[in-house]
Amino acid sequence: xxxxxxxxxxxxxxxxxxxxxxxxxxxxxxxxxxxxxxxxxxxxxxxxxxxxxxxxxxxxxxxxxxxxxxxxxxxxxxxxxxxxxxxxxxxxxxxxxxxxxxxxxxxxxxxxxxxxxxxxxxxxxxxxxxxxxxxxxxxxxxxxxxxxxxxxxxxxxxxxxxx
Amino acid sequence: xxxxxxxxxxxxxxxxxxxxxxxxxxxxxxxxxxxxxxxxxxxxxxxxxxxxxxxxxxxxxxxxxxxxxxxxxxxxxxxxxxxxxxxxxxxxxxxxxxxxxxxxxxxxxxxxxxxxxxxxxxxxxxxxxxxxxxxxxxxxxxxxxxxxxxxxxxxxxxxxxxxxxxxxxxxxxxxxxxxxxxxxxxxxxxxxxxxxxxxxxxxxxxxxxxxxxxxxxxxxxxxxxxxxxxxxxxxxxxxxxxxxxxxxxxxxxxxxxxxxxxxxxxxxxxxxxxxxxxxxxx
Numbered sequence: 082x083x084x085x086x087x088x089x090x091x092x093x094x095x096x097x098x099x100x101x102x103x104x105x106x107x108x109x110x111x112x113x114x115x116x117x118x119x120x121x122x123x124x125x126x127x128x129x130x131x132x133x134x135x136x137x138x139x140x141x142x143x144x145x146x147x148x149x150x151x152x153x154x155x156x157x158x159x160x161x162x163x164x165x166x167x168x169x170x171x172x173x174x175x176x177x178x179x180x181x182x183x184x185x186x187x188x189x190x191x192x193x194x195x196x197x198x199x200x201x202x203x204x205x206x207x208x209x210x211x212x213x214x215x216x217x218x219x220x221x222x223x224x225x226x227x228x229x230x231x232x233x234x235x236x237x238x239x240x241x242x243x244x
Numbered sequence: 245x246x247x248x249x250x251x252x253x254x255x256x257x258x259x260x261x262x263x264x265x266x267x268x269x270x271x272x273x274x275x276x277x278x279x280x281x282x283x284x285x286x287x288x289x290x291x292x293x294x295x296x297x298x299x300x301x302x303x304x305x306x307x308x309x310x311x312x313x314x315x316x317x318x319x320x321x322x323x324x325x326x327x328x329x330x331x332x333x334x335x336x337x338x339x340x341x342x343x344x345x346x347x348x349x350x351x352x353x354x355x356x357x358x359x360x361x362x363x364x365x366x367x368x369x370x371x372x373x374x375x376x377x378x379x380x381x382x383x384x385x386x387x388x389x390x391x392x393x394x395x396x397x398x399x400x401x402x403x404x405x406x407x408x409x410x411x412x413x414x415x416x417x418x419x420x421x422x423x424x425x426x427x428x429x430x431x432x433x434x435x436x437x438x439x440x441x442x443x444x445x446x447x448x449x450x451x452x453x454x455x456x457x458x459x460x461x462x463x464x465x466x467x468x469x470x471x472x473x474x475x476x477x478x479x480x481x482x483x484x485x486x487x488x489x490x491x492x493x494x495x496x497x498x499x500x501x502x503x504x505x506x507x508x509x510x511x512x513x514x515x516x517x518x519x520x521x522x523x524x525x526x
Contacts, residue, residue: 106461109469135457137445137464139489147468152487157446192446194453195412219456221413226371226442226453227268227275229411 087122094122098131102190109143111154112136114190118162124172129183131162133190160184161193166201177203186217194223203240211240268345268375276377279415282369282408286388287421296393298335298364303399303515306331308363308523310508311339311441311478312498314372315349318356319501323525324508325359331510331523334395336363339478339496340370340410340441342386345378350385366393369410370441370478390418392425394433400516403433409442412455419462426470435518436472437511443477443495447484454479467491473518476509483507483522494520 083100100116118131138154139147166181180200184191191197199217206212214237221231298305308328313321328336338357343349357365369389373382382389389408394401405425408418430436443452444460455463467475468489475491481498483505497505507522 104461106465109465110461112457112461137461137488139468143465143468144489147471147489149468149489152489155445155447155486155488158449160446189457191457192454194451195456221279221456221459222275222371222411223453224451226410226412227374229275229279229413229415231413231456 096120096122098129102188104188105140108140109146111138111140113138116162116185116190120164124168126167127165129162129164133160133162133185135160135190157192160190162190163193163196166199175205177201177205186215195221196223209242211242213238213240275374275411277379279408279411279413280417282379282410283390283415283418283421285383286390286408289383289388290391295391296364296366297401298393298395300334300395300397303397303513305334305395305397305513307335307337307395307404307437307511308333308508309337309339309439309476309496309511310499311496312341312370312481312500313338313343314341314498314500315343315353315356317501318352320499320503320506320525321356322359324499324506325356327523327525328508329360329363333363333510335393335404336360336365337404337406337439337476338365338367339439339476340368341372341478341498342367342370343378343382344372345375345381347381350378350381354385366391366404366406366439368406368439368441369408371410371412374410390421395513397513400434401432402435402437402513403429405436405438407438407440409440409455412442412453413459414455414463419459423466426466426472430470434516435474435513436470437474437476437518438467438472439476441478443480443484443493444475445486445488445493447486447495448480448482450480450482452480464488474511474520476511492520497522499525 085098098118102114104112113136116133118129120129121127135157136154164183166179168179182196184196197217197219202214204212216235218233219231221229343353367386392405472491475493477495480495483497484495486493499506507524510521510523512519
């Protein structure tokens with residue numbers, strides 16, 4: 082769930098965003114992310130920088146199953162959120178194609194030291210509807226850990242913007 | 245001209261980092277061997293021997309754990325071993341980054357670790373052992389990177405699982421092995437302790453890399469579902485203790501030379517109750 086706000090600093094367009102993401106694994110483990118970020122809104126090269134806050138805990142079902150009465154969740158330290166991407170096509174076009182590197186997408190928030198590489202193709206059906214196909218390549222290990230292939234996904238979808 | 249000079253200096257820096265014994269730049273792009281490969285080689289190594297069971301005459305035992313020794317030099321390592329031997333521990337776990345990946349480091353380890361005898365010792369692989377093609381040396385000098393052993397008292401038996409997280413992931417095969425081990429064997433044991441070099445939760449600001457969030461959630465579920473009592477990690481070099489559910493997660497200080505806060509963990513079990521404290525090597 083997210084909300085964004087477009088503004089300018091002098092003449093430079095920016096976008097502020099607040100984003101909340103909850104994942105539940107097997108009705109057992111809950112992950113909650115609270116993120117605030119600022120993005121540039123340029124035609125080709127864009128960047129997002131922000132801070133995220135993550136808690137990991139157990140569902141009530143898990144607590145009952147595992148007999149967990151205390152220490153139901155922990156909070157990780159503030160996490161740097163980033164996204165650097167480059168758009169290839171004309172910004173006036175209904176088609177958008179970009180490539181980038183980020184530690185976050187609509188369903189995942191990784192730690193800052195675990196970037197993902199992605200290619201994103203989008204088509205504006207209307208002002209409110211956008212067709213999306215994202216391809217993302219993930220590695221385990223980065224920087225001081227040897228890099229191993231982890232996985233990739235291809236994600237088609239529709240984005241509905243509520244203005 | 246200025247830009248050219250900056251580019252040259254940058255390239256020289258990268259080359260010099262590669263030439264030093266500490267940074268393996270190539271590994272930032274692709275590992276020399278995958279975690280699945282290491283797991284398979286470890287399992288082939290394990291096939292020749294049964295899991296170790298340490299017999300203890302009373303319902304009380306102690307395990308010493310140290311991490312991030314980074315041999316090289318062994319001043320702290322030698323001090324720690326002397327202290328561990330004087331305190332009559334039943335086992336020693338070397339929780340990864342024991343060596344820095346160079347063959348000479350492994351040879352040095354092989355000589356110094358004999359001082360631990362007769363205390364049985366159990367090494368795990370860390371990220372630094374994999375540098376500079378170090379996995380082959382690890383397999384030769386330290387053995388398997390994924391295995392389990394147990395400690396049997398006059399009352400019960402406790403399960404100790406050693407995992408390879410040197411690349412920041414368990415990999416599909418090791419994860420399947422770990423799940424199966426917990427599912428089929430956990431209930432036969434009283435306590436369960438898991439050792440992993442790579443610490444899991446990011447509790448302090450650090451540049452260390454940790455497992456991906458989705459894998460972290462899977463491991464969190466397994467620890468809760470199968471009542472893992474304690475998870476002990478290294479990697480971060482700084483002590484940290486956090487409890488999630490019924491599992492205590494302990495991250496160790498580094499044991500490497502020059503580190504002021506070098507100490508080792510003393511896990512004690514008395515009548516089934518697990519406790520821990522940190523023991524200084526000074």
